[in-house]
Amino acid sequence: MRNPLADTIVDIKPSGIRKFFDVVKTIDGAISLGVGEPDFDTPWHIRDEGIYSLEKGRTFYTSNSGLMELKEEVCNYLKRKHNLDYDPASQVLVTVGGSEAIDLAFRAMINPGDEVLIPQPSYVSYEPCAILAGAKPVIIELKEENEFRLTAEEILEHVTDRTKILVLPFPNNPTGAIMERKDLESIAEVIKEKDIFVLSDEIYSELTYTDKHVSITEIPGMYERTILINGFSKAYAMTGWRLGYACGPKEILEQMTKIHQYAIMCAPTTSQYAAVEALKNGDEDVAMMREQYNQRRRYLLNEFREMRLPCFEPFGAFYIFPSIKRFGMSSDEFATKLLQEEKLAVVPGTAFGDCGEGFIRISYAYSLEDLKKAVERLKRFISRYE
């Protein structure tokens, strides 16, 4: 029989997280700080709208790009939060999670051999999706001394004539890093000068703990060259509903919608009705969850300081990214030993790119009580390897 598989996909290595996940499953009584989703249930009024929509028989496809009502709410939201003007009819696409939007943006914009700048450590999808779209991924290794922010110099070091897209993953998973307005202004200069487009993944935009999140689309001249991706998973604790959206220049959205139309048809209808409610009446829920995350963030930072586990203070998402370099183990070894000896699961930094070596990702999407139990185990482990 002939080889049934496509080389492109076979050559992509499986997610480092997946491998670790399989090990965790075999360990009885393991507790975890390895989760990349909120611990809160979706607020009840949002779930209720989903249930009502089913009761009312709203069980059909929506238009390809999503319910008009939802697209309008998305536009209202972006106006309210970032003072951005998008046209709901031509500049918004409702997708199956932010993840689908990432895939679509690459596929709509990449010609074979185009280069995509991907800062790492970052979410696991960008590189494989870029490759599948026919791009050449060019990795920018973010540095701890910059608090894992992206600098204009780093872009200049990696940009070539073929560079078409820069992925901008902030607030960042796994580091918790953010980009403030001044950081964005300084990279925007380079981006405009080199005529690059930006795929700005702002899925954690609601979870920042100092100032409000600034979208790069707010920086003059960037709106025209940015695909803004966001969604409902992190802000409203709606991961399982699989709902996100992309906004941007009409001509790009038109092509993204075409792919979406043929590959997906439309995002889940129930989720779209629930999401309308989330955008209309969910601000208080988000504020409440943000407050909880922030308390946990401060708790963990304090514990890490006491354990002398070095880490910069992350101001976004719900992750802390401490360095474990002084224990003389690789991230993978550290995480594996921690799991075997203390039954505590964390994700090795290398799951988010080679430059995550020497770090582990700790999620604080857990109650304070759970975090305390986990910290006990981590303390015991660390004191053994001092």
Added chain:
Amino acid sequence: MINRDELLRTIEKNSRIGIDELAVILGAEEVEVANELKSLEEEGVICGYHTMIDWSKTSIDKVMALIEVKVTPQRGIGFDSIAERIYKYPEVTSVYLLSGGFDLMVILEGKTLKEVAGFVTNKLSPLDTVLSCSTHFILQKYKDHGTILTKKYEDTREKITP
């Protein structure tokens, strides 16, 4: 600067949390937290630190009742004096003045149904200003003070996700 509202929201859910821990999670100094708590107590914003107990899970029997009470307000003092007469009974755990079909909501705790009935018949109803009482016994507490009593939170997430 300590965020007073956040402090209150936090201790409303967990009054046992120590000042040291409060300082950490609120991003404040311990002395700030201690001072703020002291002022909140003095101002009467914080009225007490209670423990929520589900007595139905213990061997101690308790009966709770909600009593809707209609009263005649008195000239000059309105409902205050009658409310005071009622809340002074130790078996009364809460008294609220309400808008709508009746005036006072009295929450009562007794050992037995008979005891509660006795209170309503012998103490509450005979009060001059009380026009009528309608007593409802509580059969099951599902949720109290924002806490769900019938189910425990269970983390059903996958243990590792990107």
